[in-house]
Amino acid sequence: MLGECKQDASRGSDELFSSCISNGPYIMNSASGNDSKKFKGDVRSPGVPSRVVHVRKLPNDINEAEVISLGLPFGKVTNLLMLKGKNQAFLELNSEECAQTMVSYYSSVTPVIRNHPIYMQYSTHKELKTDNSPNQVVRVQVAARYASSMAGGVAQSPVLRVIVENLFYPVTLDVLHQIFSKFGTVLKIITFTKNNQFQALIQYADAMTAQHAKLSLDGQNIYNACCTLRISFSKLTSLNVKYNNDKSRDYTRPDLPTADSQPSIDHQAMAAAAFSAPGIISASPFGAHAFPPTFAIQQAGLSVPGIPGALASLGVGHSSMAAAAAAASRLGLSGLAAAGGHNVLLVSNLNPESVTPHCLFILFGVYGDVMRVKILFNKKENALVQMSDGTQAQLAMSHLNGQRLHGRAMRVTLSKHTTVQLPREGHEDQGLTKDFSNSPLHRFKKPGSKNYSNIFPPSATLHLSNIPPSVVEDDLKRLFASSGATVKAFKFFQKDRKMALIQMGSVEEAIECLIEFHNHDLGENHHLRVSFSKSTI
Numbered sequence: 391m392l393g394e395c396k397q398d399a400s401r402g403s404d405e406l407f408s409s410c411i412s413n414g415p416y417i418m419n420s421a422s423g424n425d426s427k428k429f430k431g432d433v434r435s436p437g438v439p440s441r442v443v444h445v446r447k448l449p450n451d452i453n454e455a456e457v458i459s460l461g462l463p464f465g466k467v468t469n470l471l472m473l474k475g476k477n478q479a480f481l482e483l484n485s486e487e488c489a490q491t492m493v494s495y496y497s498s499v500t501p502v503i504r505n506h507p508i509y510m511q512y513s514t515h516k517e518l519k520t521d522n523s524p525n526q527v528v529r530v531q532v533a534a535r536y537a538s539s540m541a542g543g544v545a546q547s548p549v550l551r552v553i554v555e556n557l558f559y560p561v562t563l564d565v566l567h568q569i570f571s572k573f574g575t576v577l578k579i580i581t582f583t584k585n586n587q588f589q590a591l592i593q594y595a596d597a598m599t600a601q602h603a604k605l606s607l608d609g610q611n612i613y614n615a616c617c618t619l620r621i622s623f624s625k626l627t628s629l630n631v632k633y634n635n636d637k638s639r640d641y642t643r644p645d646l647p648t649a650d651s652q653p654s655i656d657h658q659a660m661a662a663a664a665f666s667a668p669g670i671i672s673a674s675p676f677g678a679h680a681f682p683p684t685f686a687i688q689q690a691g692l693s694v695p696g697i698p699g700a701l702a703s704l705g706v707g708h709s710s711m712a713a714a715a716a717a718a719s720r721l722g723l724s725g726l727a728a729a730g731g732h733n734v735l736l737v738s739n740l741n742p743e744s745v746t747p748h749c750l751f752i753l754f755g756v757y758g759d760v761m762r763v764k765i766l767f768n769k770k771e772n773a774l775v776q777m778s779d780g781t782q783a784q785l786a787m788s789h790l791n792g793q794r795l796h797g798r799a800m801r802v803t804l805s806k807h808t809t810v811q812l813p814r815e816g817h818e819d820q821g822l823t824k825d826f827s828n829s830p831l832h833r834f835k836k837p838g839s840k841n842y843s844n845i846f847p848p849s850a851t852l853h854l855s856n857i858p859p860s861v862v863e864d865d866l867k868r869l870f871a872s873s874g875a876t877v878k879a880f881k882f883f884q885k886d887r888k889m890a891l892i893q894m895g896s897v898e899e900a901i902e903c904l905i906e907f908h909n910h911d912l913g914e915n916h917h918l919r920v921s922f923s924k925s926t927i
Contacts, residue, residue, distance in 0.1 A: 440516050456503060460481065736805040739801050850878075854918060867880055879892070879927035
């Protein structure tokens with residue numbers, strides 16, 4: 391058994407919990423340690439799955455409820471140890487399987503609390519043994535209850551209620567399906583207007599998937615600075631869809647009639663019922679929306695005004711955004727254009743010793759077709775990047791602002807320029823301006839390209855494709871290691887050996903490897919294709 395970890399029991403309860411002490415659904419213990427607290431006893435090798443998750447890089451003002459809320463979507467939290475002096479915590483779940491699901495999920499969607507990215511890994515301990523004083527038990531019971539409430543209710547329903555605020559552009563049932571399908575199988579959708587607000591009920595196959603979608607999407611914008619998603623749990627556990635049309639859809643019943651596009655009485659009843667999930671604490675100490683800053687889809691530029699939200703970051707095709715903008719134009723709606731305009735980006739804080747127009751072309755080309763690049767002659771740490779359209783520019787900015795390239799964190803903002811001027815004939819600019827408009831390396835020129843649905847934030851894991859049969863694992867590992875990067879893992883796709891995943895030592899290394907090896911000649915008329923992956927190895 392692990393050694394006892396004790397805390398100062400005289401510290402007193404937080405005011406947050408003093409008014410709502412009750413017997414919650416979770417029975418737990420808690421300890422707040424200090425820097426000198428250490429475990430003793432049964433330990434295991436790092437990286438070996440354990441039901442205890444080690445959480446690091448927590449903000450100084452973190453509380454128990456916020457830490458517990460990280461684990462609640464994945465199962466019952468059975469114990470908690472806070473090491474506030476070290477900005478760390480140990481979270482024990484009721485099973486190793488729950489902990490594995492949690493660690494795996496957060497390896498692809500990094501949680502952020504008050505602008506702090508939170509990191510987690512398996513603990514070397516298989517369980518926690520902490521002080522069982524009544525004060526601790528009550529505090530963490532209430533913390534768990536409160537965290538569960540802030541997550542949007544009892545979290546047992548697979549049905550989400552979605553309100554779209556700031557509706558500058560039309561939001562269709564198909565757009566909602568495209569966004570929410572990124573998190574799992576959507577079974578049914580009903581859309582309706584109530585109290586002059588566009589709303590939807592969305593049913594997943596299970597409550598866990600619904601919880602993941604809610605945590606990631608609540609508070610995000612579908613289009614640039616508008617169409618904000620407000621998501622809560624419905625008390626309904628199933629939707630009754632009678633027609634498949636532009637207002638409702640049952641994806642498990644393609645045989646349903648289309649009828650008209652007005653919601654049925656059943657739909658209206660469901661809409662009314664969806665408003666009153668019982669047992670939800672309405673006031674949150676973290677503001678009106680407790681989770682968006684915590685579980686926002688990880689992208690460095692998320693807080694910058696004017697960037698796209700969920701739709702772009704989930705890799706939904708920009709054709710949908712353009713269609714919505716066109717519809718908005720026909721309807722005479724004002725607002726920021728989701729497509730068109732502002733297609734030139736100003737990229738600053740670059741490393742002038744290393745940056746080239748080609749490297750910016752390859753990197754920004756992951757998120758759109760780069761037409762021209764200009765590194766400023768007198769300020770070589772700054773560059774202008776002209777994308778094919780405004781949507782692609784917004785997408786590139788949202789994913790690349792704040793990412794590190796050649797040892798520096800890039801700043802990416804919209805430029806006041808509408809085009810990048812080529813040097814006048816006879817004026818040499820030392821190769822600092824390049825026109826890529828006719829490059830064969832554009833990823834998005836082909837209509838309906840699969841690349842539209844495979845746009846992900848920079849990650850340490852790269853997706854490789856177009857690998858010839860003669861190239862084996864060691865060849866690719868040696869190739870990527872030749873850049874000086876660390877290759878941590880590699881895996882061919884089982885069903886298609888032309889594709890593989892390779893995990894680098896860091897996101898920065900992956901970015902530089904993508905720049906260096908995208909379109910690398912592997913022989914046999916095969917040029918390597920490299921992109922960021924949402925998967926881990």
